[in-house]
Amino acid sequence: MITLDYADRRPIYEQVIERMKDLILLGVLATDEQLPSVRELAMDLSINPNTVQRAYAELERQGVIYCVKGRGNFVAGINALKDKQKEELKPQLLELVKKAKKADMTENEFTELVKQFYSQQ
């Protein structure tokens, strides 16, 4: 279901968060569908249940999933997540634009890159 990249310097729990969001955005995990249990996913990825728990807690804090004690974790809703991702994008893009300006990259150069990347596969 999920693959970890140990070459990635980011913490495992962050990778789990990102992959789960991807699975939801791709529609692999539908709204209200149950996620693998903490212990099951930990076993599957050969990591500690605490690490999975940390990822799930953060996903719940972000409103991406909801938890029912004794039953499991469930997908909260794909549209809310999409809107959330779009909002997250903005400050990150602003930082990139600032960096581009500092390096004297024109808006046209920048937009050309966007066009190129958007048409990519």
Added chain:
Amino acid sequence: MITLDYADRRPIYEQVIERMKDLILLGVLATDEQLPSVRELAMDLSINPNTVQRAYAELERQGVIYCVKGRGNFVAGINALKDKQKEELKPQLLELVKKAKKADMTENEFTELVKQFYSQQ
């Protein structure tokens, strides 16, 4: 010359690297101009000389500055740095575009944000 942000979670040496690049890109530090010495900057920022040294070593490794033992550190060249920053930008922008696609953000929406951010101050 440089101000640190202790609310920023990133390591101090990374902040020093970024601020030095900014000073160079802004033209505050011209090509071949001497940077503050390791001990002087450390004193100025109230941090350890080792931390400054780490930042300077990384800046040299990236080709942003060059060091002469016994004399000091000097700015390598602003144009090379600008080109370097533009190249660094590309993979970061690609990741953002990927994220945007996943969230079903259209190229037009994205480009509109770019336009907005570019015209900002």
Added chain:
DNA sequence: TTAACTGTATTAAGAGTGTTAGTACACTTG
């Protein structure tokens, strides 16, 4: 030459974070 400045290297220690391990408790389901 000497003194004071440069960069550079080394070792040790402390703080913080990420991860694992083990255990325990409460809730739900069959």
Added chain:
DNA sequence: CAAGTGTACTAACACTCTTAATACAGTTAA
């Protein structure tokens, strides 16, 4: 009741960031 869920807690280890204290080598100006 038993097995599965989420949740909480403590302890230990590894790694990184940072500081501290030296030490050494090169440069420069008095």
